[in-house]
Amino acid sequence: MVRFFKRSRHKPEPLVRELIKVVGINQVLYTAEDLIGYEYDATIERAAPEVVVLPHTTDEISSVVKICRQYNRPIVPRGSGSGLSGGSVPIKGGVVVSLTRMNKILDINIENRYAVLQPGVINLQLQDRLATEGFTYAPDPSSQRICTLGGNVANNSGGPHTLAHGSTVNHILELEVVLPNGDIARLGSRVLDTPGPDIRGLFAGSEGTLGIITEITAQIIPLPQSLKTMLAVFDTVTSASEAVSSIIRRGVIPVALEMLDQEIIKIVEPRIQAGYPLDAGAVLLIEIEGIPDAVDADSELVKAACEASGASEIRVATSSEEREKLWEGRKAAIGAIGAAYPAFYLLDGVVPRTKLPQVMEDVLAVASSYGFKCANMFHAGDGNLHPTLMFDPQNEGVLDRVLECAGEIMRICVDSGGAITGEHGVGLEKTSYMEWIYSQDDLDAMENIREAFGPADVFNPCKILPNGHGCAVGHAAEINIAMGGNQTSADIYI
Amino acid sequence: MSQDSETKILSQTFKAFKPELGGRLIDGQEPLFTVKPESVEEVSAIVELAYTKELALVIAGSRTAMCMGNVVNRPFAVLDTANLNSIVEYVPEDLTITVEAGMTLATLQFTLAEYGQYLPINPPPSDEISVGGMLVTGVAGTWRGQLPSARDLILGATTVKGDGTVVRSGGRVVKNVTGYDLHRLHAGSLGSFGVVAETTFKVLPLPVSSAMLRIEPKSIAAGVSLAKSLLNKGFPIRSVVLTSPAVSGLMLSKEEFILFVDIGGSDVAVRQTITAISALSVYPVDSTVITIGQQLRSIFEGDNRIVVRVGVPQQYIAEIMSQMIEMNIAVFANIAASQISGECFSSDSTDMKELADQLGSLREIVKRYHGYLMIENASVELRSKIDPSGASKLSVVDELRRKFDPAQIINPGRIGDSK
Numbered sequence: 001m002v003r004f005f006k007r008s009r010h011k012p013e014p015l016v017r018e019l020i021k022v023v024g025i026n027q028v029l030y031t032a033e034d035l036i037g038y039e040y041d042a043t044i045e046r047a048a049p050e051v052v053v054l055p056h057t058t059d060e061i062s063s064v065v066k067i068c069r070q071y072n073r074p075i076v077p078r079g080s081g082s083g084l085s086g087g088s089v090p091i092k093g094g095v096v097v098s099l100t101r102m103n104k105i106l107d108i109n110i111e112n113r114y115a116v117l118q119p120g121v122i123n124l125q126l127q128d129r130l131a132t133e134g135f136t137y138a139p140d141p142s143s144q145r146i147c148t149l150g151g152n153v154a155n156n157s158g159g160p161h162t163l164a165h166g167s168t169v170n171h172i173l174e175l176e177v178v179l180p181n182g183d184i185a186r187l188g189s190r191v192l193d194t195p196g197p198d199i200r201g202l203f204a205g206s207e208g209t210l211g212i213i214t215e216i217t218a219q220i221i222p223l224p225q226s227l228k229t230m231l232a233v234f235d236t237v238t239s240a241s242e243a244v245s246s247i248i249r250r251g252v253i254p255v256a257l258e259m260l261d262q263e264i265i266k267i268v269e270p271r272i273q274a275g276y277p278l279d280a281g282a283v284l285l286i287e288i289e290g291i292p293d294a295v296d297a298d299s300e301l302v303k304a305a306c307e308a309s310g311a312s313e314i315r316v317a318t319s320s321e322e323r324e325k326l327w328e329g330r331k332a333a334i335g336a337i338g339a340a341y342p343a344f345y346l347l348d349g350v351v352p353r354t355k356l357p358q359v360m361e362d363v364l365a366v367a368s369s370y371g372f373k374c375a376n377m378f379h380a381g382d383g384n385l386h387p388t389l390m391f392d393p394q395n396e397g398v399l400d401r402v403l404e405c406a407g408e409i410m411r412i413c414v415d416s417g418g419a420i421t422g423e424h425g426v427g428l429e430k431t432s433y434m435e436w437i438y439s440q441d442d443l444d445a446m447e448n449i450r451e452a453f454g455p456a457d458v459f460n461p462c463k464i465l466p467n468g469h470g471c472a473v474g475h476a477a478e479i480n481i482a483m484g485g486n487q488t489s490a491d492i493y494i
Numbered sequence: 495m496s497q498d499s500e501t502k503i504l505s506q507t508f509k510a511f512k513p514e515l516g517g518r519l520i521d522g523q524e525p526l527f528t529v530k531p532e533s534v535e536e537v538s539a540i541v542e543l544a545y546t547k548e549l550a551l552v553i554a555g556s557r558t559a560m561c562m563g564n565v566v567n568r569p570f571a572v573l574d575t576a577n578l579n580s581i582v583e584y585v586p587e588d589l590t591i592t593v594e595a596g597m598t599l600a601t602l603q604f605t606l607a608e609y610g611q612y613l614p615i616n617p618p619p620s621d622e623i624s625v626g627g628m629l630v631t632g633v634a635g636t637w638r639g640q641l642p643s644a645r646d647l648i649l650g651a652t653t654v655k656g657d658g659t660v661v662r663s664g665g666r667v668v669k670n671v672t673g674y675d676l677h678r679l680h681a682g683s684l685g686s687f688g689v690v691a692e693t694t695f696k697v698l699p700l701p702v703s704s705a706m707l708r709i710e711p712k713s714i715a716a717g718v719s720l721a722k723s724l725l726n727k728g729f730p731i732r733s734v735v736l737t738s739p740a741v742s743g744l745m746l747s748k749e750e751f752i753l754f755v756d757i758g759g760s761d762v763a764v765r766q767t768i769t770a771i772s773a774l775s776v777y778p779v780d781s782t783v784i785t786i787g788q789q790l791r792s793i794f795e796g797d798n799r800i801v802v803r804v805g806v807p808q809q810y811i812a813e814i815m816s817q818m819i820e821m822n823i824a825v826f827a828n829i830a831a832s833q834i835s836g837e838c839f840s841s842d843s844t845d846m847k848e849l850a851d852q853l854g855s856l857r858e859i860v861k862r863y864h865g866y867l868m869i870e871n872a873s874v875e876l877r878s879k880i881d882p883s884g885a886s887k888l889s890v891v892d893e894l895r896r897k898f899d900p901a902q903i904i905n906p907g908r909i910g911d912s913k
């Protein structure tokens with residue numbers, strides 16, 4: 001459902017004029033056509049902002065925040081809008097601050113092993129630039145071709161290589177942020193372990209609710225001397241899951257350990273020709289890095305673990321093209337689903353790794369009880385699942401059933417000792433599940449965090465915490481209305 | 495009424511928790527009494543009672559880092575976490591462990607080692623530090639840089655706010671972005687946002703094999719530059735530490751600059767790395783050293799020692815290290831973490847005002863280089879003359895304190911303005 005905010009009600013003209021004064025006419029969008037692109041992220045939720053500002057500097061952002069406070073408008077920071085939980089959807093209207101024009105790599109400091117970046121730099125752009133110097137920035141969300149580093153920090157994003165290298169927060173030294181009162185603050189420093197409470201760590205993953213990230217100093221690391229990518233083929237998801245545990249048991253932590261099940265292989269392979277056997281029940285994509293002899297030794301251990309768990313084939317990529325193909329299948333899986341089905345809904349749950357076989361069985365059983373096909377491609381090493389329900393949006397009432405099914409799947413994750421999001425964030429989408437994980441006291445403490453930074457409705461209202469003032473409770477009904485129109489191309493309901 | 499009898503009455507209020515009058519001095523002050531809760535519920539009840547009585551509580555773990563932060567600024571009782579020492583949950587294959595916060599790192603490591611795992615942290619001064627203490631002090635050790643620290647490995651925590659409310663955050667899975675990471679707020683906080691009662695950490699497999707190499711570079715600059723070139727090669731190195739002659743002398747009775755390279759990994763990885771480093775180094779490489787970690791850490795042990803840590807981008811390490819040596823500080827640099835630790839020699843005749851001024855000037859220099867200087871351990875006198883943490887003032891920290899410890903009773907005064 002698109003919510004339009006009538007201009008007259010908020011008397012926007014003076015607001016727009018003031019914003020133009022600060023950032024310039026070309027950096028302010030306010031006509032209905034210009035705003036359309038800022039109504040949604042990669043989820044279903046949509047809402048129109050009143051104004052979009054595209055600042056170039058931190059000082060401009062500070063002034064924009066002060067103006068918005070003066071006019072009592074909420075502010076929604078936005079990167080590329082690739083978020084999968086409705087995080088950058090301006091559900092209460094107001095001003096979207098798009099960081100895409102602050103996209104400069106300010107300093108690649110090989111000597112000191114950090115990079116200073118504006119928040120709009122695209123993740124892959126940084127990795128590509130660093131590769132020319134023999135370095136890399138470890139966090140690699142599958143969306144790295146489009147997502148911004150600001151969005152990555154705000155969501156504490158993960159990726160296939162999180163298993164060995166950790167999530168985004170583990171790679172951030174310093175943040176420059178604009179707080180709800182317009183003040184500019186620096187959190188952390190250019191060196192690890194800055195004295196004082198770790199506000200930098202708290203800010204990462206705060207989904208644009210505590211302030212706007214305007215500069216990032218990220219740690220960079222040397223590229224590995226050697227790298228081996230393997231594909232292990234299994235008859236069932238259960239035996240592939242067992243192989244995951246067996247690898248860890250042998251004391252090997254691959255840098256990536258990804259699983260694709262039969263349903264997704266059938267979708268991906270014909271379109272991408274990644275080299276996954278079509279008759280496989282599941283495949284594991286395993287990557288090991290380090291110094292050459294050690295990589296060889298570890299890959300022997302991995303092979304032994306896979307064989308012991310019943311792998312029917314283990315293939316090692318022999319060229320960089322072959323490696324890239326194997327990864328292409330994983331990274332382009334979501335796009336392939338989009339090409340194959342009119343609509344899908346992608347979930348993000350996390351469970352203790354040892355519970356994977358049981359959880360996967362339960363997830364598939366629930367999906368099939370609702371009559372949905374469910375494809376799975378996920379970060380198995382971290383126990384981070386992405387069950388994806390495929391459906392035809394023209395079927396009446398289907399979205400209600402999708403959401404109900406998704407709710408049951410989330411419940412399975414929670415009941416197994418896991419949580420409702422491993423990397424995509426709570427955003428708008430999962431606020432109502434927060435109570436499954438946290439008590440009222442826990443949620444109150446989280447509210448305390450928000451209040452300590454400033455009034456809760458200044459930045460990104462209605463995100464993360466349930467029952468925000470003036471926020472809708474749950475959204476199933478709204479989605480149903482949103483689906484009233486014709487859906488022609490594939491929609492991602494993520 | 496005399497102060498003694500007031501204290502007795504107050505301690506009587508806590509009699510359900512078996513208070514013991516007095517206790518070990520903290521910042522030269524005697525606690526009114528000491529309680530040792532045995533569960534999260536007891537912690538909560540004690541804090542709630544203290545809150546209603548406006549009684550300050552200093553939280554003590556293994557007391558290896560009680561001389562950190564500002565001097566406690568009010569009379570206080572002690573909440574000692576020694577009896578909060580059980581394992582709550584450990585699933586080796588999930589690479590996660592949840593323990594009560596009073597457990598020592600040594601006990602934790604012992605448990606993990608049985609399953610071939612460890613928490614890859616070796617903080618100063620020793621593994622006797624409690625895990626809660628390790629989190630809130632933010633101390634890290636020589637592996638820091640190449641390996642993560644408590645602030646990275648913490649997955650969740652149960653904490654008690656300053657009014658007794660029990661708060662959980664995070665979870666027991668290795669990857670999780672469900673809600674605000676409250677547990678990260680406690681990292682480096684010196685316990686200023688409540689009592690950390692339980693912690694969940696991500697753990698790693700113990701390396702099958704390890705080795706320590708010793709190289710004697712001719713100068714600081716040569717040592718730093720060799721260290722950096724080794725670190726940039728992607729070897730399975732856990733730490734590269736450059737010791738000043740004073741520190742080398744204390745450890746090995748050899749007053750030279752020494753570069754210690756700690757390697758950990760599979761047998762082949764360690765062997766291949768030793769061979770490669772021997773070929774790369776223009777100085778002889780000695781692989782007969784066994785361990786240095788514990789020796790290096792214990793050099794700085796003891797309440798009245800003056801221990802500082804400087805973090806400064808790598809390009810300034812050699813310069814700052816030289817300056818510290820000139821200031822008569824026994825130093826070693828953890829090159830991967832870009833941190834220099836040192837002990838300032840002092841005696842009864844040391845002019846603390848002068849020392850505070852010197853450290854203050856050094857702090858100004860490292861700040862200009864985007865770094866920091868913090869005093870990790872020092873006497874009450876020195877800590878009263880210079881802000882020990884040197885953390886930048888953020889109004890949001892004060893706000894957070896007001897929310898999480900409304901009566902400011904937990905570790906009062908430790909962070910922020912000492913007045």
Ligand SMILES: Cc1cc2nc3c(=O)[nH]c(=O)nc-3n(C[C@H](O)[C@H](O)[C@H](O)COP(=O)(O)OP(=O)(O)OC[C@H]3O[C@@H](n4cnc5c(N)ncnc54)[C@H](O)[C@@H]3O)c2cc1C
Pocket residue numbers: 041042076077078079080081082083084086087088099119140141142143146147148149150151152153154155156157158159160207208209211212213214334335423424460
């Ligand atoms: C095909 C596909 C694959 C994906 N794969 C992964 C994956 O592997 N791992 C993963 O973790 N995620 C993945 N995602 C999700 C998404 O790409 C990440 O969450 C990403 O970090 C979002 O970045 P963005 O620039 O698009 O941010 P947006 O979507 O614009 O915003 C995301 C959130 O961050 C806030 N925000 C953005 N910029 C700032 C800023 N400068 N300051 C403060 N707050 C800000 C927004 O308010 C919002 O709450 C995937 C998405 C897609 C579509």
